Amino acid sequence: MFRLGGRVPIIDVREVTKTYDTPQGPFTALRAVSLQTGPGEFLAVVGRSGSGKSTLINMITGIDRPTSGEVHVAGAAVHELDQRTLAAWRGRNVGVVFQFFQLLPTLTVAENIMLPMDFCDTFPRAERRPRAQALLERVGIAEQADKLPSALSGGQQQRAAIARALANDPPLLVADEPTGNLDSDTAVDVLKLFAAIATAGTTVVMVTHGSDAAPYITSTVELADGAVSAHV
Numbered sequence: 118m119f120r121l122g123g124r125v126p127i128i129d130v131r132e133v134t135k136t137y138d139t140p141q142g143p144f145t146a147l148r149a150v151s152l153q154t155g156p157g158e159f160l161a162v163v164g165r166s167g168s169g170k171s172t173l174i175n176m177i178t179g180i181d182r183p184t185s186g187e188v189h190v191a192g193a194a195v196h197e198l199d200q201r202t203l204a205a206w207r208g209r210n211v212g213v214v215f216q217f218f219q220l221l222p223t224l225t226v227a228e229n230i231m232l233p234m235d236f237c238d239t240f241p242r243a244e245r246r247p248r249a250q251a252l253l254e255r256v257g258i259a260e261q262a263d264k265l266p267s268a269l270s271g272g273q274q275q276r277a278a279i280a281r282a283l284a285n286d287p288p289l290l291v292a293d294e295p296t297g298n299l300d301s302d303t304a305v306d307v308l309k310l311f312a313a314i315a316t317a318g319t320t321v322v323m324v325t326h327g328s329d330a331a332p333y334i335t336s337t338v339e340l341a342d343g344a345v346s347a348h349v
C-alpha cells in the first residue's frame with residue numbers, strides 16, 4: 118500500500134480519469150489525476166472554472182465514479198463500493214461543507230447537528246445532544262444551539278454547518294467554496310477554524326477560488342483542463 122511519510126494516506130487517488138457522455142460526444146473532465154493526502158492536512162484544490170475541481174471532489178466523496186483509476190479514502194476502495202454501502206460509508210467518513218451552508222431551516226442548530234448522528238446511529242441517543250453542544254462550543258457558537266438557522270449570521274451558519282460535518286467524527290472533511298458567501302473577515306475566521314480542525318487530525322480538502330487561504334493550508338493541488346498542473 119502507498120504510504121505518505123510512513124503513514125497511510127486518507128486520500129489516495131490513482132490515475133483517475135472521468136469521461137462524461139454528452140450530446141456532443143464524450144467529454145473528459147479529469148485526466149489521469151493522482152493525489153495523496155495524509156491525516157491532518159489542509160489541502161486546497163484550485164483551478165479555473167471548468168478545470169475539474171468539483172468532478173475531483175465527487176470522485177473523493179463517492180458521489181460519482183471514475184471512468185478509470187482508483188479512489189481510496191480512509192482505507193475504503195470508494196470506486197468499488199455499491200450505492201447502499203457508499204451512503205453508509207460516506208455518512209461516517211466524510212463531512213461535507215457547502216458554500217450556501219444547507220442547514221435544514223425548520224430544525225434548530227443543535228437538531229441540525231444531531232441529524233447525521235441519527236442517520237448513521239453513530240452515538241447512543243442520550244449522547245447526541247451533549248455531543249452537538251460540545252461541537253458547537255468547538256466551533257465557537259455554543260449559545261446559538263436552540264435557534265433556527267435563519268436567526269444566525271452567515272458566518273455563524275457556516276460554523277454550524279462545520280459542526281454538523283464533524284458530527285460523526287469523520288477522518289475527512291470536504292468543503293466546496295466554503296467562504297464564497299462570506300465577507301473577508303468572516304472568511305478568515307472560517308479558514309482558521311478549518312486549520313485548527315486539520316491540526317487536530319481531520320484531513321480537510323477545500324475547493325477555493327480565493328487566495329486568502331494561503332496562510333492556513335498545508336498544500337495546494339492545481340487543476341488545469343482536468344489534469345494536475347501543480348501540487349505544492
Ligand SMILES: Nc1ncnc2c1ncn2[C@@H]1O[C@H](COP(=O)(O)OP(=O)(O)OP(=O)(O)O)[C@@H](O)[C@H]1O
Binds near residue numbers: 168171172
Ligand atoms: N455531468 C456532467 N456531464 C457533462 N459534463 C460535465 C458534467 N459535470 C461536469 N462537466 C464538465 O466537466 C468540466 C469540469 O467541471 P467541474 O464542475 O468539475 O469544474 P470546476 O473546476 O468545479 O468548475 P467551477 O469552478 O466553475 O465550479 C466542465 O467543462 C463541465 O462542463
